[in-house]
Amino acid sequence: MSFINDNFMLKTEASRKLYAIIKDLPIIDYHCHLSPTMIAEDYKFRNAYDLFLGGDHYKWRQMRTNGIDEEYITGGADEYEKFLAFARTMPYLIGNPLYHWTHLELKRFFGIDELLSEKTAPMIWEKCNALLAKDEFSAKNLIKRSGVEIICTTDDPADTLEYHEALRDFSTKILPTFRPDKAVEIGKETFLPYIESIGVGSYSELVEWIKERIAYFNSYGCRLSDHALEYVPFAIGDAEAAFNKRLAGEALSDAEIDAFKTEMLRICAVEYTRLGWTMQLHIGALRNNNRRMYEKLGADTGFDSINDLAIAEKLSAFLDNLAYSSSLPKTILYTLNPKDNYVLGTMLGNFQDGSVAGKIQFGSGWWFNDQRDGMVAQMTSLANLGMLSRFVGMLTDSRSFVSYPRHEYFRRILCNLIGGWVEDGEFPEDYELLGEIVSDIAYYNAKNYFNF
DSSP states (O other): OOSSSTTTTOOSHHHHHHHHHHTTSOEEEOSOOOOHHHHHTTOOOSSHHHHHTTTOHHHHHHHHHTTOOGGGTTSSSOHHHHHHHHHHHGGGOTTSHHHHHHHHHHHHHHOOOSOOSTTTHHHHHHHHHHHHTSGGGSHHHHHHHTTEEEEEOOBOTTOOOHHHHHTTTSSSEEEOOBOOHHHHOTTSTTHHHHHHHTTOOSHHHHHHHHHHHHHHHHHTTOOEEEEEESSOOOOOSOHHHHHHHHHTTOOOOHHHHHHHHHHHHHHHHHHHHHHTOEEEEEEOEEOOOOHHHHHHHOSSSSOOEEOOOOOHHHHHHHHHHHHHTTOOOEEEEEESSGGGHHHHHHHHHHHOOSSSTTSEEEOOOOGGGOSHHHHHHHHHHHHHHSOGGGOOOOOOOOSOTTOTHHHHHHHHHHHHHHHHHHHTTSSOOOHHHHHHHHHIIIIIHHHHHTTO
């Protein structure tokens, strides 16, 4: 029998009862990186490499660690040879979530129980490819097969959203998410080319452009924004002067950079509050560490890691500044460094205002924390310090069309955690109440919180 069985990761009778309640609930994927173009065009995958490995830097990192040459990862090697190289890596991934995710994907989408290895790779390659040739395995149909009700893609403010327009009648609701990092990160080399590309010539034009784009995204059903913050900026200063100085080609001080970023985030937050959006702050990635590989391959290729900066004081000041002026929107705080779990777990309570249940959220285990220990640590911190029952639950944060078993993975971990508390006598064995709690975390909290 496959190790991916009905009781996978469910260690107690209580956890199995709870999972039975939620296993078939629809999925709300409120943060991902799926391509709306690929969905709208109903992309058909060439083969198993294209589906499982194309653009997946989680897997690329581990292949490098296993001694696979870059030619068989992002290089020009044959796609079958690249798939074989990944298959050779798989047996060594004991304890890594990729081992579980990959075998869940093979079983749920392709009915394959065999373990992926160099020995089984030819058979798995042939079986997957034969199914991928069928219309039922196109991008849209993979989404339908996954039981996904709503997907929120990640989109630049300058995007036309033409593909979202084309998807208005698709059975799964595909909504954009506003990601204005390129217009906010004034200190990065990408800032000036971006400002030129959107035709903005002054600070006031930039402010109006941002507001117009938020309104445009709102007309397409957008309900969330997303901001990637390597650190939490907070400084009071002259944002317009910083913008003019940067346009003139002059270098900015750290204080000037932070003053601009703070003001741009504040301007966005005011609009989010007015429209009832949710603001997501992803905090703590140290990106593009390997300069040689960044110059060769670009960003998002597997050379990022966790930063260890102090975040509490400036995060508090930023949220307080918004709350003081009644412009703090619903907000989800994510940390890439689990050392900050208790920082975020306690920060939430400072800014709850009774207007919405769980208005300020501690986001799901993200990126390097998107595994059993990371999810359990995040949920346990939230339970200890806040209200796990109001948690909006899991997201994929993925570029893969077969990543939806990660929601199953999360739901099993959630039920095993709470079921363990029940079996240990730490919570009453009231399955009506427990069923409501796990159902809310798996589905209903997100549906209500985001007004979907």
